[in-house]
Amino acid sequence: MSIATSADGTPIEFFAIGDGRTVVIVNGALSKAVDAEPLAAALSDAGFRAITWDRRARGGSGDRAGSVPEDEVADLAAVIDAVGGVDAVLGHSSGAVLALYAATRGVPTGELFLSEPPIDFAGTGFTPDLVDRLQALVDAGQPAEAVAAFQLDAVGLPQEMVEAGRTNGMLDALAPLGQSTVYDARLTLRLREPSAEALAVDQPVTVLRGEQTFPFLIGAADRLASEIDRAQLVIVPESVMHRADPVATARVIAARI
Structure with a gap:
């Protein structure tokens, strides 16, 4: 366990496993670093150094009243800096939204792997x-x-x-x-309508989704992959109902970086 200090002084707890090129995992909603351990282990087995971390207000990380998405971007940037830079960021669910948003804010994410990002292009979901x-x-x-x-x-x-x-x-x-x-x-409200910057990020982008997942996520993943410049969509059959299969996801990343 290690601590990175975010721009506003918030402590962010992170963990590293394995050796090799570095991949930072960004969890989705209602999850902590421990929930990404199987994915981190699969990445380690595939020859990577995997970084898991507790996002703000989760697990061993701190918080600050009134935090906004830019604070979470700074948290990710602090983790990346603390581990000496990364080759890729893998975000799942809202973690994919954060990874993409961070890339638009100049965070050096390396390659982006966006797993089933819940981007509500149609604006038909929850209200502000x-x-x-x-x-x-x-x-x-x-x-x-x-x-x-x-x-x-x-x-x-x-x-x-x-x-x-x-x-x-x-x-x-x-x-x-x-x-x-x-x-x-x-x-997720911040990226309900992805900006031009989000759709033209410089990093290589792979959007991942399962064959069997929620229809909303299929639509969101497919549309995002079609609208981001040079993005590729990869369907991962082993990932079922919004659960990224660790071994299959690690295999996709190993084939692309």
């Missing part, structure tokens, strides 16, 4: 007021309810699935990540 509702729940001491609201309104999980999580204790287990839902909502 969700950010304030989530923050109000966290401020009221109800972080588990913030997680539930995020799952319902941002992720689109069925009510019965969220209620099952309430019954089986999953919501309570995710409660420590309540504040991070605010940041994920802000981030």
Whole structure:
């Protein structure tokens, strides 16, 4: 375990495994560095040095009230600087959105691998007021309810699935990540309509998705790959229902950098 210090002084905890070219993994919503360990292990087995880290307001990393997407960009930049630079960044879900946004802000990401980015091109998903509702729940001491609201309104999980999580204790287990839902909502809103800079990044871009995943993510991945200059779409059959298969994903990266 190591600590990188972000531009605003926030400590960001990260972990390294393996030797070789460096790949930083950027997790999606409601996940921590530990959740990326299987992917990091697969990358290590494929000859890479893999970096996992806790995004702001998660796990061993700190936070600052009022954080915005630019702060998360600075967090990623701090991790990249702390590990001595990278050859690639692999972002999954909202982590893919953060990776792409960071590239537009001048962060030296190396090659970009964007796994099932939830970019709402049509603007048919949640509305901007969700950010304030989530923050109000966290401020009221109800972080588990913030997680539930995020799952319902941002992720689109069925009510019965969220209620099952309430019954089986999953919501309570995710409660420590309540504040991070605010940041994920802000981030995905920021790239709801990707800027010209986002669609013309200089880095080579590979967009990944499974064959069996949510229709919204299929549409988002395919459209993003078609609109980014020189991007390529890679379908990973082993990745199912928004879960990036570690070995297959590592194999795609090894073939491209």
